[in-house]
Amino acid sequence: MEDRFSRLNQYRSMWVLVFFDLPTETRTERKAATRFRKNLLDDGFGMFQFSIYTRFCPSRENAEVHIKRTKNNLPKKGKVGIMQVTDKQFGMIELFHGQKETETEQPVQQLELF
Numbered sequence: 291m292e293d294r295f296s297r298l299n300q301y302r303s304m305w306v307l308v309f310f311d312l313p314t315e316t317r318t319e320r321k322a323a324t325r326f327r328k329n330l331l332d333d334g335f336g337m338f339q340f341s342i343y344t345r346f347c348p349s350r351e352n353a354e355v356h357i358k359r360t361k362n363n364l365p366k367k368g369k370v371g372i373m374q375v376t377d378k379q380f381g382m383i384e385l386f387h388g389q390k391e392t393e394t395e396q397p398v399q400q401l402e403l404f
Contacts, residue, residue, distance in 0.1 A: 304377065309373075330360065
């Protein structure tokens with residue numbers, strides 16, 4: 291019998307989604323938007339769409355660490371949303387390229403050291 295409280299349980303592991311609409315009219319705004327995206331990539335997020343980045347986290351506690359880092363890097367202008375969903379909920383996503391449904395990418399296994 292599978293342990294429902296296992297470390298990588300679909301209801302315990304989380305996906306953090308960061309979605310944003312940042313101004314890019316001036317050079318300063320473009321630099322701030324680029325820095326924000328770069329910080330997300332450096333923290334292990336992947337681009338889902340141009341203004342939506344996702345990160346798999348093995349636990350709620352780990353998700354909170356990455357959310358806190360994202361909040362610390364917020365640009366001065368623009369709109370940013372941060373959402374958490376369970377791995378089970380994220381697994382029910384339906385993706386389309388035009389009218390053709392596409393396969394969802396499986397998350398890469400991450401080695402957790404701490």
